[in-house]
Amino acid sequence: MTTRPSNPPGVSTASGPANAPEPSDGAPDPGRWPDVARVPRVSRTVRAVTSGLVGHALRRLPLRVRFSGGATLGLGGPLVEVHDPRAFHARVGGRGLIGFGESYMAGEWDAPDLVGALTVLAAHAAELIPAPLQRLRGLWAIRHPDAQRGTPDGARENISSHYDLSNDLFALFLDDTLTYSAAVFRGFPATWPLLAAAQRRKIDRLLDLADVHDGTRLLEIGTGWGELALRAAARGARVTSLTLSARQRELALDRVRDAGLADRVTVELCDYREARGSYDALVSVEMVEAVGAEFWPVYFRTLDARLAPGGRAALQAITMPHDRLLATRGTHTWIQKYVFPGGLIPSTRAVEETVRDHTALTLTRRDAFGEHYAETLRLWRERFTARAADAAALGFDETFRRLWTFYLAYSEAGFRSGYLDVQQYLFTKEEPAR
Numbered sequence: 001m002t003t004r005p006s007n008p009p010g011v012s013t014a015s016g017p018a019n020a021p022e023p024s025d026g027a028p029d030p031g032r033w034p035d036v037a038r039v040p041r042v043s044r045t046v047r048a049v050t051s052g053l054v055g056h057a058l059r060r061l062p063l064r065v066r067f068s069g070g071a072t073l074g075l076g077g078p079l080v081e082v083h084d085p086r087a088f089h090a091r092v093g094g095r096g097l098i099g100f101g102e103s104y105m106a107g108e109w110d111a112p113d114l115v116g117a118l119t120v121l122a123a124h125a126a127e128l129i130p131a132p133l134q135r136l137r138g139l140w141a142i143r144h145p146d147a148q149r150g151t152p153d154g155a156r157e158n159i160s161s162h163y164d165l166s167n168d169l170f171a172l173f174l175d176d177t178l179t180y181s182a183a184v185f186r187g188f189p190a191t192w193p194l195l196a197a198a199q200r201r202k203i204d205r206l207l208d209l210a211d212v213h214d215g216t217r218l219l220e221i222g223t224g225w226g227e228l229a230l231r232a233a234a235r236g237a238r239v240t241s242l243t244l245s246a247r248q249r250e251l252a253l254d255r256v257r258d259a260g261l262a263d264r265v266t267v268e269l270c271d272y273r274e275a276r277g278s279y280d281a282l283v284s285v286e287m288v289e290a291v292g293a294e295f296w297p298v299y300f301r302t303l304d305a306r307l308a309p310g311g312r313a314a315l316q317a318i319t320m321p322h323d324r325l326l327a328t329r330g331t332h333t334w335i336q337k338y339v340f341p342g343g344l345i346p347s348t349r350a351v352e353e354t355v356r357d358h359t360a361l362t363l364t365r366r367d368a369f370g371e372h373y374a375e376t377l378r379l380w381r382e383r384f385t386a387r388a389a390d391a392a393a394l395g396f397d398e399t400f401r402r403l404w405t406f407y408l409a410y411s412e413a414g415f416r417s418g419y420l421d422v423q424q425y426l427f428t429k430e431e432p433a434r
Contacts, residue, residue, distance in 0.1 A: 040094030050093030226252030
């Protein structure tokens with residue numbers, strides 16, 4: 001595997017090298033983390049209004065939020081300790097939920113049970129902002145940066161900023177299959193030794209849905225680190241796998257060669273829009289979330305164009321409620337700024353309407369298994385926490401480690417609350433009439 005110190009997503013490293021040591025006091029490096037190192041300047045009025053709105057929301061939630069030097073708010077539940085209320089309110093007032101995440105990255109608040117606290121917030125996401133302000137979201141919400149649109153150039157930059165961080169970073173918390181998507185367990189609670197088998201079970205289920213067997217011509221959109229391509233090739237399929245991550249491609253090719261399957265697997269550094277040829281089966285795992293709503297029709301038309309008549313496409317996709325998609329689709333989020341630039345989670349309705357309106361594909365089956373993703377994320381988070389010193393040794397500073405912890409906990413909370421779900425879809429393409 002290749003190691004590269006982190007170039008954190010969404011931040012500039014122009015003022016210093018990416019592997020510059022963090023300040024001795026552990027404070028965020030302003031060159032790497034400008035919006036975390038500096039609390040935004042807001043007026044006293046904005047801070048006071050924010051404090052009032054935050055207090056109004058918290059008093060009705062099953063949380064205990066203890067402000068340093070002040071009151072404890074909430075109806076009881078997971079504890080949140082706000083160490084610096086002034087900075088916390090300035091960040092939330094200046095940048096909304098992006099500021100909330102940045103405040104955690106800066107160490108201005110903590111929670112002994114971070115997932116529990118975030119699960120409460122995710123379960124009440126639609127109620128946190130008063131209805132009148134929700135209706136005016138277009139006036140105050142931070143908009144998506146145009147540079148993060150899922151154009152061919154934008155998509156390359158977006159994917160690289162996350163997946164090219166370091167193969168060694170991902171190996172710290174993923175199992176031996178290096179599979180970075182929801183597993184399918186036989187029962188709960190899940191344990192670490194069972195994760196690799198659960199990932200293979202998920203992959204095999206997708207390959208079964210797509211009817212991948214000896215001689216199948218398979219197109220995979222989104223290579224990951226190659227496990228699905230390996231398992232498909234072991235069935236006798238001829239696999240063409242596409243990725244925009246150079247580091248993922250390097251390691252996937254190494255694994256293919258080590259498995260003796262180089263004659264059956266091709267891994268191309270290629271945008272999905274550049275795919276050519278005709279395939280009996282197509283598989284894409286948690287790729288549509290990176291496309292952006294603007295390009296969902298293009299993505300699904302590509303699947304249709306590449307799939308031969310009589311072919312089958314198996315997709316795995318994270319989804320969110322349709323009303324929340326409509327309410328937030330234009331808003332720039334903490335996840336987009338720091339983890340997955342340009343990404344947007346669709347709803348099942350958005351997926352199915354896009355397929356209906358823009359392709360000749362038929363939705364044949366859909367299965368949801370969100371609780372399995374919550375368990376997958378828990379295992380990743382616990383593994384990353386246990387190996388924090390190893391992440392530091394790779395060059396990932398304390399602010400990055402807090403970012404990554406928050407990302408994994410935030411995602412787990414989304415699935416535990418039911419705000420997020422994950423689906424496996426089967427789409428089929430009819431043979432032409434004779």
